[in-house]
Structures are given as C-alpha cells and as structure tokens.
Amino acid sequence: MARAAEALTIPxxxxxxxxxATGATAKGTTSRMAKFQDxxxxxxxxxxxxxxxxxxSQVQLFLGLWWDSFTGTRTLEERKLIQYMDMLLEFxxxxxxxxxxxxxxxxxxRRAIMSMPPGASCLLANIFALMLGLTVAWQKRRTTRKExxxxxxxxDILSLNLGRGYFRTDHFKEGPTVYSDxxxxxxxxxxxxCSSAGPYDWWRYGTAAAxxxxxxxxxxxxxHCIESQGPSWRQRWIPFxxxxxxxxxxxxxxxxxxxRLNLLLKRLFVLQIKFDCLIRFFWLASEDNSMADPLSRENGLDAFLVEVQRRAFVxxxxxxxxxxxxxxxxxxxMSAPFSAADMAAIAALSRTRVDMAELSRQLPAIVCIQSRTRGWLVRYPLRACRLARANTCAIREQEHDDGFEPFRMCTYGPLARAYLRNLAFVPEKIPEKIPSKTPESIAARGGHKTVRRGRRGSGLKAAVFASMLGGGMAMPARDGYSAQQASVPYPxxxxxxxxxxxxxxxxxELMGNRLAVKSMEKVVIAFEKYWKPLTVEFGWPEIIQTDxxxxxGKLATFVLRMLENKKLVADSIQTYVWGLRWKMKLEHxxxxxxxxxxxxxxMVSVRVRAHVPHEPRRALPMRLILAMLATVxxxxxxxxQFAFFLIILLGTFSRSECPCPKTFTGKDRWDPDKHWMVRDIAIQLVAGAYVLAIRFKAIKQDRRIERPEARGDHRLEAARGGAVKGGNDFSYIGDAPGHELSPFKWYAALMRFYTGPRAGDSPFFMAKDRTRPYTYSAAQKDLKVMLARVSxxxxxxxxxxxxxxxxxxxxxxxxxxxxxHGGWKPGNASRYSRFNLGDVFNIFPKMVQAPEPVVPVVACWATAPPEGT
Incomplete structure (x- = not known):
C-alpha cells in the first residue's frame, strides 16, 4: 500500500x-523513513x-546483530556471543x-547461524530430531554423542569467528562451473x-562403499571435488x-x-570455511549431464572426452x-567430519575481536574525513593549474577557499567530536527512576543525550540502515486519560x-485474590479507620449502593475529611480513595x-493542595561502613554475617526486604519466593571471571515475579534449570582483592561458621541461634550496635x-x-542486556576505591626585604 502510494521508495x-530501511545516503534514508512514518x-x-x-549509519544494530555495510558482515552482540558460548559449552x-x-x-x-557461512544449519539437525515426541517443556531426553x-x-566455530560472518557476498567472484555424478x-x-577450469577425476567405489x-x-x-579443488577457489562462488x-x-x-546426508553437509560446511569459498548448487538433469555421467560409469572415459570437445566445456x-x-x-x-587438521586450518583464519559499538560511533567521523580528504586531493591539481595561469589577488583569495582547512568546515566539528570524545550518534533515553535525588544523580539523568549534527555533514555520510520499532497503539489524549472519564457516557x-x-x-474468590496482602491492608484501613467514622457521623450506610x-457527595466528603488531616499527604489520600473503591467492588x-x-x-486539585515534597534518603557514608567492618x-x-550483609546491600543496591523477612511468623514471615536462600548467593564463573552472583526474585516493583528473567524463561538470559531454582535475574558483584570490602573475603569468613554443606532452599542469613531466619528487626538492631561502636x-x-x-x-x-545494575531498566530487556559484562564486574571494585588525594596548592608572593638588610 505504501509503495503504491509512493510513500515508500527504498528497500x-x-x-x-x-x-x-536500506539506502545509499544517510540523509536520504532517514528522510524517506520519516516520510513513510508520517x-x-x-x-x-x-x-x-x-x-x-x-x-x-554504516554500522547499525538490528535484530541483535551489528550490520557493517563496508565489510558486508553481521556480528553478534558481545553479550549474546558470551551467553551462547557458555550455553554450548555446558550442553x-x-x-x-x-x-x-x-x-x-x-x-x-538460529541467530548465531546468521553470522556463519552458508550450510551451518546442518548443526541443528540433531537438536530438532531429538525434540520429536516431546510435548511439554520439562520433559527430558538423553543427549546423543553426535548432538x-x-x-x-x-x-569452536563461534570462538574462532567471534560471531562475525558475511551477509552479502558480492565481493566473491564467480569461479569455474563444476558438474558431478x-x-x-x-x-x-x-x-x-569435471570442472570448466580443466581438472576432472573419476573412481570406482570399494565393496563397502558401493x-x-x-x-x-x-x-x-x-x-571429494571440493577437497581437491578448494585451495584454488578462495574468494569465489562456484556453480555446482x-x-x-x-x-x-x-x-x-x-x-x-x-x-547420512547430514554427515556430508557438515563436511561441506567445514570445507567452505577452510577454503573461504561459496558453493551454489543447482540440479542437473540426467539428459543434461552428458559429461560427468560417463565418468561415473564403467569404461566411460572416452565418451567423456568426446562430449567435452563437442560442448567446449573447458x-x-x-x-x-x-x-x-x-x-x-x-x-x-564415515568418522566425524571435523578432523584436527580441519580445525587447525580454521583456527588459522580466526579473527580478532572488534568492538562494534565503538566502531559505530567512530565510523561516521572517519568516513566524513576521508570524503573531505579525497575531495581536496581531486581539487588540488586543478587549483595548482588555475593558480599558475592567474596572478591576481582576487583570484588567489577565491582559490584559497578551496584549500584543505578541516577546522573551518562545518562537517568536521560534530563528527570529529564524536570520534574523539566517544559519544554516540543516536539519541539514548535515560530512565527516570533512581533511588535518591542528590545533585550528582539529578545531573546524571538529563533526559536525552544527543550529538548536534550539521546540515551539510549529514549529507556526506553513506548510510545503510534506519532501524525502527513500530507500534500500533494510539497515543493518549494531551489532557490525560482515565478509566473514570471513559465510563461516563456508557451504560x-x-x-x-x-x-x-x-x-x-x-x-x-477471584476478586479477593486480585489484591496482594499489603494492598488488602490499605483497603481495610481506608474502610475501618476513615470511612466508618464518617458514616456514623452523617448516618450513611457503610456500603455505597450501585447508582x-x-x-x-459522600466520596467528596470522604476526601475532604482526609484533607483536613495534616498528617496525610496527597499519595496517602489517593491510596485510601482507591482502597474504599475496592471495598465497594468486593461488596458486589x-x-x-x-x-x-x-x-x-x-482529585488533581486535592493533589495540589496536599502535595509534600519528598525528602531524599540519607546515604550511609563509606567512612562509617569501613569503620564498622574494622571492628568486626x-x-x-x-x-x-552483618559485615557480609552490609556488603551485599552496598554492592547490589538491594532493599532490606530481599535478604530477610520482617517476622518469624505471620504474614510477613520468611518467603522462599522473595527472600534469599543459600542457592541464591554463590560464587560463579560468568564470562570467564569469578563473581559473586545474587539472585533477585520478588522485588518491590515486581511482587508477582512477572519479569521473564526472574521466572527463568527469558529468551536471552535463561540459564538451564533457572525456573526451578527461582529464576535467573542475577546481580553480579566483582571482587576487590586485598580491600577491606572484598566480597570473597567476607563470604569465605561467613562460610567457616558452617561445618558442612547447607540445604539449598534454607535461608541464607540466619538469626544468632542459626536455626531461624535473620529478620529485619534483628538486622536493624545489629546496625545500631555497630554504629554506636564507631560513632x-x-x-x-x-x-x-x-x-x-x-x-x-x-x-x-x-x-x-x-x-x-540496580534493576531500574527500560522495557522487557534483561538486567545487563545493553552492557559488557566486564564493565559490570568492575562496578564494585570502582565503588570501594579511595579517591585520589587532593594536594593543596599554596600561593606565595615575594615580599620586599626589610629595610637595612
């Protein structure tokens, strides 16, 4: 439809x-895409x-792959590459x-195959074959040696090509045509x-092979043909x-x-990588295969030579x-198709790692500078000839403007800054939710970070992709939208x-289970504490009947009475109104x-009247943390245990309700779906480094564990068996060896108090009697005792x-x-989906590093010597 209306004119x-969208220039591709969106x-x-x-951009991230239009390659994101390799090694x-x-x-x-040469799909055949007959997700089947x-x-292939392969092959030249039979x-x-390049071969199969x-x-x-002719086919595609x-x-x-055919296809895949060639098969009918067919038959060599001469095949x-x-x-x-010699040959072709995110930022600047340089090199001989024929000052001034002056060109400003200052060329939205409102944090969340583009510069950048996410939802009205407003015109x-x-x-039962325990407590408070006294005072029935x-007027009175209570702020009033409404719904x-x-x-006016600015939480200074740990x-x-408890909260930014419950019994007792168990905190090998991994389950912003990674079924981050163990939403803390806050040091010190292995589903943090879980009140008491020691x-x-x-x-x-790292992430991305895990592991060591000492500078002025000296 868009193409018929000429609203979309590019692939x-x-x-x-x-x-x-794919186009020839950045400006044209972006503008055409904007036109299509409009x-x-x-x-x-x-x-x-x-x-x-x-x-x-010439290098664009799309569908989890970096697409490079210069080299014609697509590369897996680094986090996906590491995750896939860990999974393959385990499986x-x-x-x-x-x-x-x-x-x-x-x-x-299947995604990784997109970064490999054609033919890699043969490696999935055994996986699909072993899925047959399994109907539910938890059904198990033994793996075979071939799988x-x-x-x-x-x-091995991913470790050698680092998830990078060709998505276009126009740089491959056509090679000789080959017929086989x-x-x-x-x-x-x-x-x-036989090959149009001249070689041919024929043989008789042995008894077993026949x-x-x-x-x-x-x-x-x-x-066999590719094994013998492959070395001469490098950088070529072969019609076969x-x-x-x-x-x-x-x-x-x-x-x-x-x-039997998969064995051959795996061998073909290895040979294409080994010889850096592409095989394009086509079917050859028996009547058209008059040259290779005699070679496969007894005493057919003479007929083959006659047919080759007749058809001028060579x-x-x-x-x-x-x-x-x-x-x-x-x-x-019939042995495995991957011999040691093949793997050694493929290893010799291994590539070095390329930081695609960094390349995507630097490449536009490099391309623009190269374009300007080439233009200057073309104009320079013309300028020399024109200056030799013209000696007037006016012409000399005009020619001076054609010289190579990069810092006067408007293109070089923004592009060179992006290259040298390591800034991205695309807007990046920073989420708004942060745990405090310190000046540093307010300055760090300044909305959208953009790089200003010059109008002339944008026209010079060659473009490949403009990647967009489409949505079909209409935007809300400008003056706000609520279900209450929409309910007025309808019966x-x-x-x-x-x-x-x-x-x-x-x-x-269904309506009662709709609310969590904490929410139901708000409903009870709104009804018993604030609504019932009002009904007694004015003689109203406790239940507001339908229509x-x-x-x-009753609801307005309920709100105005709470507004008179100076202790209730706007958020509390709105919560109790919500609670009263739910109480009436529960009463049919x-x-x-x-x-x-x-x-x-x-209600908007009430919020304006009852609004109270929130005060930021006070940060516990690092000096007090270090002082408390020094007295342990x-x-x-x-x-x-208190020291390790403190380090966990410091390193993960976790709330105290994750490690421990509020009480030993009752509705706030220890909950295995929320509080940390022994198996939730462990030292693990992740991406080649040992880190302290802490599993997060039910949290304040996700009490029902609806995060895919917390359920253990996230499409990118799910580790094996994670759904059974409590999910895979791990927060990683890197070690700081030799430091007073080393997590590994305090983890080992705590484990020394246990003589043997602990049950994986038991509470990690225990009370002083080591039989009951550690409660919030006990933890708060321990903090007061430790603070009293030092300050x-x-x-x-x-x-x-x-x-x-x-x-x-x-x-x-x-x-x-x-x-x-703190779990404040946009959308349904996983916790560390946009970052290098190496940077994640360095968060804690950088946090506990002491700042560089500030050396005071004393200004001295020379004074006049005393008189008489």
Missing amino acids: MTVYVDDLA WAENVCGVQFKRIKDKSA SVRKTLTLLERQQAAGRL RQDYRYFY ASRSKKYTGGGW KKPIDFLEGDTVV GVDNQSFEKSAEKSWSRAE VPPAVLQGMPDAGRVRTLD RAILYDGLPAQYLPLMD DPERA QADPVFGVMHWHDF DMDVFWEV PDDTDFGYHGVRVEGWNRASADNADLAEA
Missing part, C-alpha cells in the same frame, strides 16, 4: 514489529515509537536436556566430476551441478532428516587435465448482575467513582542509606550501567 526489511500515521493510523528510531557435556532447553538452544543457534559433538563444534549398480559403482545409497554417493562426489535432487535440495537448505586458456590418481578404488571415511454493567448463584463463591445518587457494588462528573479535576570480630558469627552520634542511619551510598558511588562512574 525495507520487516521482522514482526522491527523495520530496517504517511502511516496520517493515512493508516499506525503510530511508531519514534523515540526508539535510529539514524542511518556439550550434559547427559540430558529438556524440551525447553533444546528449544532455547535452537532459537539462539554433543555438534554443540562443541558450534562452540555418481552411479550405482550390481556390476559397477563409481563417481566423477552398498551406500545413491544420494550419499552423489554427496560424497561433491565433497548435482545429478540428484535429494542431495541438492538438502544442500540448499543446509540440513537433512537423513543422518574455458580457454585452461587445458583439460585428469587428476594423477584418476581411476582408483575409493573407500569412505453500566456489573459482573454480579445475572451471575448464577453457583458461580458466586468462585467470583468472590446511589448521593455517592459523589459498582465502583462508586464511575459516573461521577469532574472527579478527575477534583572474625570469631563472632553475627558480626561476620554514637550517627545511630539514626538505616539500611536504605547503604543502598543510596552504593548508587551514588556507582552512578558517579557510569550512571547508565548503575541503573541497570
């Missing part, structure tokens, strides 16, 4: 809701999330895998091939005719259900020449009207607010101050990374 790739919004009503648009030694794990492996490896070999080989009969079984199916023999002929549709179709899609100046050992008896090697219907009596208990004509009545005119405006007795259990005047600090101190120190170095 565009659409993958679900991700769109990528047309889609005005004509079709489809809105785009323009805040996520990316300006056209290569696993004895069993579930259906979910195999599905995740297939999805991830484990495929995982290991996939790991094989025949099988009781009397004679053989094969042969028993193989004809499709396997056809594929073996192809493999195959006289067997079974093998040819399998080679085109790179995998087969038949294990391209001059090449000469027809048989291989030295033509006519031999060939035996088959009311209640769930309980017309409901059969047999379903009434189930409906009550009560006086409900607007309609929401009393629905249908009340001007209620939204009234290493032989006292509760003191060592009796500073005993009013709480554990939230530890969290604020950790945030302030981490955000001073990298605010974006600190927000991800």
Whole structure:
C-alpha cells in the first residue's frame, strides 16, 4: 500500500514489529523513513515509537546483530556471543536436556547461524530430531554423542569467528562451473566430476562403499571435488551441478532428516570455511549431464572426452587435465567430519575481536574525513593549474577557499567530536527512576543525550540502515486519560448482575485474590479507620449502593475529611480513595467513582493542595561502613554475617526486604519466593571471571515475579534449570582483592561458621541461634550496635542509606550501567542486556576505591626585604 502510494521508495526489511530501511545516503534514508512514518500515521493510523528510531549509519544494530555495510558482515552482540558460548559449552557435556532447553538452544543457534557461512544449519539437525515426541517443556531426553559433538563444534566455530560472518557476498567472484555424478549398480559403482577450469577425476567405489545409497554417493562426489579443488577457489562462488535432487535440495537448505546426508553437509560446511569459498548448487538433469555421467560409469572415459570437445566445456586458456590418481578404488571415511587438521586450518583464519559499538560511533567521523580528504586531493591539481595561469589577488583569495582547512568546515566539528570524545550518534533515553535525588544523580539523568549534527555533514555520510520499532497503539489524549472519564457516557454493567448463584463463591474468590496482602491492608484501613467514622457521623450506610445518587457527595466528603488531616499527604489520600473503591467492588457494588462528573479535576486539585515534597534518603557514608567492618570480630558469627550483609546491600543496591523477612511468623514471615536462600548467593564463573552472583526474585516493583528473567524463561538470559531454582535475574558483584570490602573475603569468613554443606532452599542469613531466619528487626538492631561502636552520634542511619551510598558511588562512574545494575531498566530487556559484562564486574571494585588525594596548592608572593638588610 505504501509503495503504491509512493510513500515508500527504498528497500525495507520487516521482522514482526522491527523495520530496517536500506539506502545509499544517510540523509536520504532517514528522510524517506520519516516520510513513510508520517504517511502511516496520517493515512493508516499506525503510530511508531519514534523515540526508539535510529539514524542511518554504516554500522547499525538490528535484530541483535551489528550490520557493517563496508565489510558486508553481521556480528553478534558481545553479550549474546558470551551467553551462547557458555550455553554450548555446558550442553556439550550434559547427559540430558529438556524440551525447553533444546528449544532455547535452537532459537539462539538460529541467530548465531546468521553470522556463519552458508550450510551451518546442518548443526541443528540433531537438536530438532531429538525434540520429536516431546510435548511439554520439562520433559527430558538423553543427549546423543553426535548432538554433543555438534554443540562443541558450534562452540569452536563461534570462538574462532567471534560471531562475525558475511551477509552479502558480492565481493566473491564467480569461479569455474563444476558438474558431478555418481552411479550405482550390481556390476559397477563409481563417481566423477569435471570442472570448466580443466581438472576432472573419476573412481570406482570399494565393496563397502558401493552398498551406500545413491544420494550419499552423489554427496560424497561433491565433497571429494571440493577437497581437491578448494585451495584454488578462495574468494569465489562456484556453480555446482548435482545429478540428484535429494542431495541438492538438502544442500540448499543446509540440513537433512537423513543422518547420512547430514554427515556430508557438515563436511561441506567445514570445507567452505577452510577454503573461504561459496558453493551454489543447482540440479542437473540426467539428459543434461552428458559429461560427468560417463565418468561415473564403467569404461566411460572416452565418451567423456568426446562430449567435452563437442560442448567446449573447458574455458580457454585452461587445458583439460585428469587428476594423477584418476581411476582408483575409493573407500569412505564415515568418522566425524571435523578432523584436527580441519580445525587447525580454521583456527588459522580466526579473527580478532572488534568492538562494534565503538566502531559505530567512530565510523561516521572517519568516513566524513576521508570524503573531505579525497575531495581536496581531486581539487588540488586543478587549483595548482588555475593558480599558475592567474596572478591576481582576487583570484588567489577565491582559490584559497578551496584549500584543505578541516577546522573551518562545518562537517568536521560534530563528527570529529564524536570520534574523539566517544559519544554516540543516536539519541539514548535515560530512565527516570533512581533511588535518591542528590545533585550528582539529578545531573546524571538529563533526559536525552544527543550529538548536534550539521546540515551539510549529514549529507556526506553513506548510510545503510534506519532501524525502527513500530507500534500500533494510539497515543493518549494531551489532557490525560482515565478509566473514570471513559465510563461516563456508557451504560453500566456489573459482573454480579445475572451471575448464577453457583458461580458466586468462585467470583468472590477471584476478586479477593486480585489484591496482594499489603494492598488488602490499605483497603481495610481506608474502610475501618476513615470511612466508618464518617458514616456514623452523617448516618450513611457503610456500603455505597450501585447508582446511589448521593455517592459523589459522600466520596467528596470522604476526601475532604482526609484533607483536613495534616498528617496525610496527597499519595496517602489517593491510596485510601482507591482502597474504599475496592471495598465497594468486593461488596458486589459498582465502583462508586464511575459516573461521577469532574472527579478527575477534583482529585488533581486535592493533589495540589496536599502535595509534600519528598525528602531524599540519607546515604550511609563509606567512612562509617569501613569503620564498622574494622571492628568486626572474625570469631563472632553475627558480626561476620552483618559485615557480609552490609556488603551485599552496598554492592547490589538491594532493599532490606530481599535478604530477610520482617517476622518469624505471620504474614510477613520468611518467603522462599522473595527472600534469599543459600542457592541464591554463590560464587560463579560468568564470562570467564569469578563473581559473586545474587539472585533477585520478588522485588518491590515486581511482587508477582512477572519479569521473564526472574521466572527463568527469558529468551536471552535463561540459564538451564533457572525456573526451578527461582529464576535467573542475577546481580553480579566483582571482587576487590586485598580491600577491606572484598566480597570473597567476607563470604569465605561467613562460610567457616558452617561445618558442612547447607540445604539449598534454607535461608541464607540466619538469626544468632542459626536455626531461624535473620529478620529485619534483628538486622536493624545489629546496625545500631555497630554504629554506636564507631560513632554514637550517627545511630539514626538505616539500611536504605547503604543502598543510596552504593548508587551514588556507582552512578558517579557510569550512571547508565548503575541503573541497570540496580534493576531500574527500560522495557522487557534483561538486567545487563545493553552492557559488557566486564564493565559490570568492575562496578564494585570502582565503588570501594579511595579517591585520589587532593594536594593543596599554596600561593606565595615575594615580599620586599626589610629595610637595612
């Protein structure tokens, strides 16, 4: 539709809701994409999330791959590469895998295959074959030796090419055309091939090999041809005719259900990498294969030579020449297709790692500077000739403007700054949620960071992609939108009207379970403490009936009475209004607010009157933390546990409700879905480094554990078995060896108090009796005792101050990374999806480093010497 209306005139790739446009220039590609978006919004009503648009660039991130238009390569993101390699290494030694794990492996490896040469799909055949018959995610099946070999080989390939492969092959030149054929009969079984470059070969299969199916023999002929001619095919694509549709179709899609053909396809994949060539198969009918067909039959050499001369198959100046050992008896090697020699040859072609994010920032500046330089080099000879013929001052001044003066060109300013100062060329949105409002943190969240572009400079950058995320949701009205406003014009219907009596208990149960325990407490307080006294005073019934004509005045009185209470702020008033509304819904009545005119405006005015600025939390200074840890007795259990407890909160920015419950019994007792267990805190090997991993489950902003990574089924971050153990939302703390706050040191000190292994589902932090869980009140008491030891005047600090101190120190170095580390992340991305794990592991060591000492500078002035000296 857009192309018919000429609103879209450039190629565009659409993958679900991700769109990528391809063009010749950055300015043209970006403007055409903006034109298409405007047309889609005005004509079709489809809105785009323009805040996520990316300006056209030669190196662009799209669908988890970095696309480089200069080299024609696409590269896996570093975090995905590390994650995939960890998974492959683990699966290569696993004895069993579930259906979910195999599905995740297939999805991830399908993306990794996009960074490999054609033919890599054959490595997925065993995975899909072993999924057959499994219907539910947790069903397990033993891994086979061949499947484990495929995982290991996939790991080796990724470690060598670092997830980087070609997405276009126009730099490959066309090579010679090759025909091949094989025949099988009781009397004679053989094969042969011929090339337009001159070489040809033929052989007879041995007794065991002759028993193989004809499709396997056809594929073996192809493999032998590439093994012998591959060294002369580097950087070429080879048209290869195959006289067997079974093998040819399998080679085109790179995998087969038949294990015998998969063995050959794996060998072809290895050979294409080894010889840096591409094989493009096509089917060759038997009547058209008049040259290779005689080579596969007994005594067919003479017929082959006659046919080659007749069809002039060999391209001059090449000469027809048989291989030295033509006519031999060939035996088959059915072992694994990846020999040590092959892996050594592939390892010699391994690439060095390229930081694609850094390259995407530097490349536009480099391209622009090169373009200006080439332009100057072209103009310089012309300028010299013109100056030789003209000697007037006016002409000399005019020619002076054509010289190479980079700092006077408007293009060089923004592009050179981006190259030298390491700034991105695309807007980046910084999330607003942070735990404190210190001046440093306020300065660190300055909305959108952009680099100003010159109008002339943008026209000089060659572009490949403008990547956008589309959305179909309409934007809300400018003056706000609420369900209450939308309810006014519509007739009311209640769930309980017309409901059969047999379903009434189930409906009550569902509605009652809608609210969490804390939310239900707010409902009870609003009804018992603030609404009931009001009904007694004015003689109203406690339940507001549906369509009560006086409900607007009653609700307004309820709000105004709370407004008179100076202790209640705007947020509390709004919460209790919400609680009263829910109480009425639980009593089978309609929401009393629905249908009340001007209620939204009234509540906005109440918020203005009752608003109280929030005071930022006080940070617990690092000097007090170090002082408390210096007084810890290493032989006292509760003191060592307190030290490790403090370091965990400091390093993860966690709230105190994650480590420990409020009480031993009751509704606030220890909850395995929320509080930390022994298996939730451990030293793990992640991305080649040992770190302290802490698993987060139910948190304040996600009490129902709806985060995909916390459930253990995130499409990118799910570790094996994570759903059973409590999810995979880990926060990583790197060690600071030799420092007083070393997490590894205090973890080892705490573990010394336990004589043997602990149950994985038991509480990690224990009370002093080591039988009950550590409670918040006990932790707060320990903090007061430790603070009194070092500074009796500073005993009013709480554990939230530890969290604020950790945030302030981490955000001073990298605010974006600190927000991800603390769990304040946008959308449904995983915790560290946008960052290098090496930088994550360095957060804590940088936090605890002492700042550089400030050396005072004393200004001295020479004074006049005393008189008489």
